[in-house]
Amino acid sequence: MELSVEQAAELRELVNSRDVPADIATRGRIVLWSGKGRRRKDIAELLGVSLPTVDRWKARYAERGLAGLEGERPGGAREQMPARVRSRVIALTRMTPPAGTGLSHWSTRELAKYLARTENIVVSWHYIARIWREESLKPHRSGTFKISKDPAFAEKAADVIGLYLAPPGGAVVLSIDEKTQIQALDRTQPVLPVAFAATGKRTADYVRHGTTNLFAALNVTTGEVLGECRPTRNGKDFLTFLKKAVKPHAGKDIHVVLDNLSTHTTWEVKEWLSKNPHVHFHFTPVGSSWLNQIEIWFGILTRQSIRRGTFSSVHVLVKQIRDYINSWNTTAKPFTWTATAGEVLAKARLVATNMKKIVNNNSN
Structure with missing residues (x-):
């Protein structure tokens, strides 16, 4: 199968x-x-x-x-959850997780924990997974639309989308972000029944060998990617990579699309920007990293090169990423952005209205 x-x-x-x-x-x-x-x-x-x-x-x-x-549970048919619980699961799944959770998107387990902790609703992650399948909800998929609570959402979204649809003449548009804690996994360790009998625990079929952080910049016009793996991710690392990313475009205005990480706004970064007025930052709305085109590329990298790979060390993982970037750039093509700012804002208003209706119905 x-x-x-x-x-x-x-x-x-x-x-x-x-x-x-x-x-x-x-x-x-x-x-x-x-x-x-x-x-x-x-x-x-x-x-x-x-x-x-x-x-x-x-x-x-x-x-x-x-x-x-x-399987079939003993004791009769499966317990039926109230309709309001199902509605609440669907509503939360379609929303960006609250800032205090530290999550970019929901997983079945994290959503189950959140419901139990904050709303005293106890459901299994199996139950949530079943609802997601039935409703075709995939919050883990790159590009899933999420509602931003940023009060300046409209202005920031229009600014970023404007760069994609009508970049300033002669200017360079770079989409930059970091993919953190990429794990080097060796997926070759066997799992045998004797392990269950001897320890009572399931032995994982992979071994972790460390992590790396990938800094990447996508040229929105050409589709080419500049990437660099580093063992750490802080303001100093970001600034070092930023300088490397803009260096090939000396003499041109450079517009950089970023999300709202603290490493992007350190005093060192602000000081460097003041000395380089040809470089302009454009921040995506809070909770809306999907507006950053490099996130699309990160998703492709994960699916095609990392997720099913076997890496016996961080060095092997880093080489795999470098090889993938080199291969990508030989046939690089830009992503085609078609949604206008008006269309995105209209969808945001529609989703927000639907969520408000669901919440109000649950409270009645």
Whole structure:
């Protein structure tokens, strides 16, 4: 059976979670290994199950997704949640997580924890995952539309989109951001049934070897990317990369699209900007990093080069990223931005209105 990138990531999260019962993790591993092309006979032998068991859980997953791996619960039919709980899950999923959470988007587990902590609503992450599938909600997908609480959303969005649709003549537009804590994972460690029996714990099928931080700048006009991996990410690192990014465009006005990280507004950065008036910063609205085109490229890099890779060291990971950037630049093409500022603002107003209706209905 074939699995999408999102399905494989979801299954890996399930089988490596300490909060998931061992039987469900085993079912998830059956599906995950099948998706990787392992023979059913080998899967059955490694996990200590029968061939019909392998077939059953593959079929259940194909039919119902993760919910199909839960099996039949003893004691009758599954408990039905009130409609208001379902509505609340949907409403929160479509919103940007509150600033205090430190999250850029919801995961099923984080949303379940948030509901229990703040609203005394106790649901499992399986329940939330099922709702997401039924409603086609994918908050983890790059580009998912989120509502910004920035009071200057309209002005900032129009400013950034204006650069994409009608860049100043002769000027260079760079989209810059950092992808932090990219993990070097060795995904070759086997998981054997004996590990369960001896320790009572599931052994992860990967080993972490460290992390790196990727600074990247996308030339909006050409689609070319300049990238640099660093072990740290602070204001000094950002300024060093910024100087490197603008150096090839000396003598031109340079417009830089950024998000609202503190590392982008340190006093060193502000002092450098005052001495380089040809460089202009344009900040995306708070909670709206999806407006920054480099985020699109980060998503492509993750899907095509990092997510399924095996990296025995940070050095190997960094080389993989460098090779990918070099390959990308040989056939680089700019992203085509089609949405006008008016269209984005209209959608924002529509989503905000719908969310307000849902919240009001839940409170009645």
